Amino acid sequence: MAHRSRPPQENDPVHSFLTHAARIMQETQFIIDSLPNVEMFSVERALRQLHAVHYVLINLDDDWLEQDEVEGLIDSVVASGLSLERFQTTLPPPRNIGTSRDVHTGGRPRYVLDLDHAIELHAMGNPWDAVADALGVCRRTLYYHLERAGLSPERPAFTEMDNETLDEHVAEISLKHPLAGKSIVQGHLKAQGLHIPVVHVQESLRRVDAIGVIIR
CATH class of the missing domain: 1.10.10 (Arc Repressor Mutant, subunit A)
Structure with missing residues (x-):
């Protein structure tokens, strides 16, 4: 996809800012992609940086940049900030996500697993041991449920x-x-x-x- 190239300018403060902002956004996205397995201080640091980038963007005056481009960048910064702020204010998710017990089977309750969620986690690169742990069961139990549903544990x-x-x-x-x-x-x-x-x-x-x- 073709796009305009900014004319090369030595000591261009806007170009320097955008370069630095791009690095901040990349680091922030890495933190977001790693949630919830991140340190809280990393989230707080990223939020401070995003607030600084946001402040500069809303006050940015540059003839080369189109207004819709600047607004798009502002939206991206705000969206990233909201993701981090939600993580700050939300309690950690409970274990056994996607797992419940069927209480109508009689005798020992039977696990009811969200196999779609399990396959999605595995497709994201998580090993079956980690998927089973997230569901609160052992891998053998997870394999048993996959087999009963006619699903293969093999990743495509x-x-x-x-x-x-x-x-x-x-x-x-x-x-x-x-x-x-x-x-x-x-x-x-x-x-x-x-x-x-x-x-x-x-x-x-x-x-x-x-x-x-x-x-x-």
């Missing part, structure tokens, strides 16, 4: 794709869903029949992020 083979082609797909998804993170983007790719490792999706998102596109 990943689609071979070069970075340029992947970036085109990810950029198209990001344009339609600008606030989507790596898991959501990976889900859209999967819906297209493309099985891409989540780490590759995350790297692609960093390459096609909004601020990075403007300063390149």
Whole structure:
């Protein structure tokens, strides 16, 4: 996708700011993608940086930048900040997510597992041991439920794709869903029949992020 290139200027403060802001947004996105397994001080530091970037953006006056571009950047910063603030104010999720007990079977209650959620977690790159732990059961129990449902524990083979082609797909998804993170983007790719490792999706998102596109 073609885009304008900013004329090279030495000691251009706006270009320097956008470069620094892009790095902050990349680091912030990494923190968001890692939730809830992050230290609280990392969240607080990222929020302070986002507030600073937001302040500069709303007061930015530059003839080269289009207003809708600036507003798009502001929206991205605000969305990232809201994600971190929600994490700050929300209690940690309970264990055994997607697991309940069937109390109508008689005798020992039987587990009822959310197998769709289990497969989604596994497709994101989590090993079955970790998925089973998240559901509050052992791996053997999880395998048993998968087998009963006629589902295979094998992960689909990943689609071979070069970075340029992947970036085109990810950029198209990001344009339609600008606030989507790596898991959501990976889900859209999967819906297209493309099985891409989540780490590759995350790297692609960093390459096609909004601020990075403007300063390149």
